[in-house]
Amino acid sequence: MKVMVGGTFDPLHAGHRKLLSRSFELAGSSGEVIIGLTTDDFASAKVHPVHPYDKRLENITSFIREQGYTATWKVEPLADRYGSALDADFDILVVSEETFPVAVEINELRRERGRKKVDLYEVSCVLAEDGRRISSTRIYRGEIDRQGRLLK
Amino acid sequence: MKVMVGGTFDPLHAGHRKLLSRSFELAGSSGEVIIGLTTDDFASAKVHPVHPYDKRLENITSFIREQGYTATWKVEPLADRYGSALDADFDILVVSEETFPVAVEINELRRERGRKKVDLYEVSCVLAEDGRRISSTRIYRGEIDRQGRLLK
Numbered sequence: 001m002k003v004m005v006g007g008t009f010d011p012l013h014a015g016h017r018k019l020l021s022r023s024f025e026l027a028g029s030s031g032e033v034i035i036g037l038t039t040d041d042f043a044s045a046k047v048h049p050v051h052p053y054d055k056r057l058e059n060i061t062s063f064i065r066e067q068g069y070t071a072t073w074k075v076e077p078l079a080d081r082y083g084s085a086l087d088a089d090f091d092i093l094v095v096s097e098e099t100f101p102v103a104v105e106i107n108e109l110r111r112e113r114g115r116k117k118v119d120l121y122e123v124s125c126v127l128a129e130d131g132r133r134i135s136s137t138r139i140y141r142g143e144i145d146r147q148g149r150l151l152k
Numbered sequence: 153m154k155v156m157v158g159g160t161f162d163p164l165h166a167g168h169r170k171l172l173s174r175s176f177e178l179a180g181s182s183g184e185v186i187i188g189l190t191t192d193d194f195a196s197a198k199v200h201p202v203h204p205y206d207k208r209l210e211n212i213t214s215f216i217r218e219q220g221y222t223a224t225w226k227v228e229p230l231a232d233r234y235g236s237a238l239d240a241d242f243d244i245l246v247v248s249e250e251t252f253p254v255a256v257e258i259n260e261l262r263r264e265r266g267r268k269k270v271d272l273y274e275v276s277c278v279l280a281e282d283g284r285r286i287s288s289t290r291i292y293r294g295e296i297d298r299q300g301r302l303l304k
Contacts, residue, residue: 022271026178107276117276119174124259124269
């Protein structure tokens with residue numbers, strides 16, 4: 001299977017790791033994973049500061065290598081909400097609960113362009129110790145760490 | 153992975169087959185698939201006549217055997233929109249585009265009950281020759297066959 005996933009992945013927390021892991025599991029050992037990584041310009045809309053593209057790319061690369069996945073993979077810059085997902089030929093788009101609406105939008109736009117709709121995989125959010133969602137914003141605020149442990 | 157999927161599966165068309173195939177692929181060769189099959193009472197709300205439960209069960213069973221999947225599987229009666237998906241311990245709920253809202257509802261109800269949300273997999277619909285969706289209703293009306301070929 002050919003799988004696409006996108007995000008800013010910063011800081012790379014347990015939710016992001018689940019998103020990437022599921023993408024590789026869905027692709028299978030001989031499949032392909034395309035990771036859209038938001039450009040610094042696009043990511044600057046975030047409410048918290050974000051590490052530069054190259055640093056985020058390095059963190060993702062280290063994580064994937066550590067996991068030992070065998071699928072082919074590449075990271076490509078994502079300069080808007082859709083990236084190459086509107087036109088690429090692929091099977092499954094992996095999203096979080098928050099970004100599921102964007103996936104539905106991508107499928108609608110694909111249909112308008114005469115492309116086949118893709119399957120959508122919504123990864124359920126990873127909860128922190130307090131039962132609330134792990135998010136980059138909460139980590140940036142110092143409420144939790146990347147594993148979701150409470151710091152306050 | 154433990155996967156759940158539900159439906160009336162009648163007549164068993166290309167869309168249903170994709171739903172079942174994806175469920176087994178997601179479960180993996182040593183995983184488990186639970187198929188909720190609507191009861192005759194519950195299925196009677198459909199706009200078209202439906203074969204009895206036992207006949208539908210037989211068709212699903214034949215399809216799964218033909219495919220040679222090795223995951224453990226069972227069919228259980230689905231007497232309402234949720235079945236055992238509200239309380240069961242499983243990983244992925246597989247749905248069609250039409251039934252995705254029910255999956256979201258199931259996750260909300262699970263959370264209210266203190267259960268973990270599950271990942272959701274939306275299988276994109278299979279199109280008939282005319283580019284419109286394959287559905288049981290269209291087959292029943294004689295517009296298309298189970299593979300989506302036009303009959304009129």
